[in-house]
Ligand code: GDP
């Protein structure tokens with residue numbers, strides 16, 4: 001899960017990484033009330049990258065200018081994401097820009113610290129054109145990352161004296177964030193020299209989704225849509241898509257192939273929803289209400305291969321609340337006969353062949369338009 005810059009910076013500050021003085025606002029007129037020294041920098045809080053280039057970062061010299069620019073940025077949509085908040089910070093006079101990050105190197109099966117004296121720009125470009133300007137240190141998971149590792153990296157970047165100690169403290173703080181918060185990316189770009197001290201101008205933090213349960217105080221995951229968040233709170237694995245055929249299946253592989261079949265026959269899936277192995281009648285009811293809440297859904301396709309999940313449990317949920325849109329049910333496997341009987345009693349016919357069922361779902365979605 002990605003955190004916003006302001007959320008990441010709160011964590012950075014708690015780990016002793018210096019940041020600019022700032023405040024978060026949601027409406028342009030709030031900018032005038034924040035007690036900051038001008039000039040200030042207004043920064044769109046979005047989870048997509050490259051805000052600066054997209055016009056999401058602007059300098060203001062007076063409160064009037066700040067309100068005007070805040071109104072501009074708060075009205076923007078950056079790469080599909082509406083700007084709902086701004087981080088306003090006291091502008092820093094940047095001397096030099098560096099890059100510092102910890103990220104997962106999957107091939108090496110460990111975290112890697114990456115630093116460069118060529119910061120502020122796309123690190124991918126630096127890696128491609130001048131790889132010699134990048135310093136890397138793979139972190140031994142049993143040994144961890146120690147202050148002397150940080151100093152070694154700092155020396156390789158050309159730091160000495162107090163700057164070396166500052167760099168090492170920041171790098172070590174960033175490492176502790178990774179280790180204690182299960183981050184898969186912690187990045188400062190640029191890490192800038194301002195008034196002869198180092199300052200984190202930007203902050204990126206991605207927490208491993210598999211570890212979020214270990215961290216109580218995390219902010220809400222804003223990458224999720226409203227429906228996705230609702231599904232997550234019911235332990236349903238749901239991803240919203242932009243089509244009109246709602247889909248429920250059991251097992252990620254079956255659901256993926258169901259989406260493919262719908263697309264193959266010319267339809268557009270409205271979602272991915274895996275009720276999971278061993279889904280109960282209640283899980284299935286919840287799944288149905290989630291997928292049907294999405295606007296623009298024209299048909300529902302339920303594709304169940306009963307194993308640990310029992311067809312009769314699924315059928316009970318369907319029979320109890322038949323959807324308002326046309327539905328196709330493909331049911332096979334454990335307790336199939338019982339399931340069919342329950343559906344039949346509710347006037348619902350279930351198919352066994354997934355392909356003809358998918359074709360039927362596509363046809364229904366088109367016909368319902
Ligand atoms: P990004 O575009 O999402 O990476 O956002 P950043 O926070 O990294 O800002 C983009 C660029 O704006 C930085 O690389 C800086 O060059 C510039 N910038 C941001 N904040 C300040 C600031 O306080 N002072 C100055 N001089 N430049 C800034």
Ligand code: MN
Nearest residue numbers: 189190202203
């Ligand atoms: Mn940046």
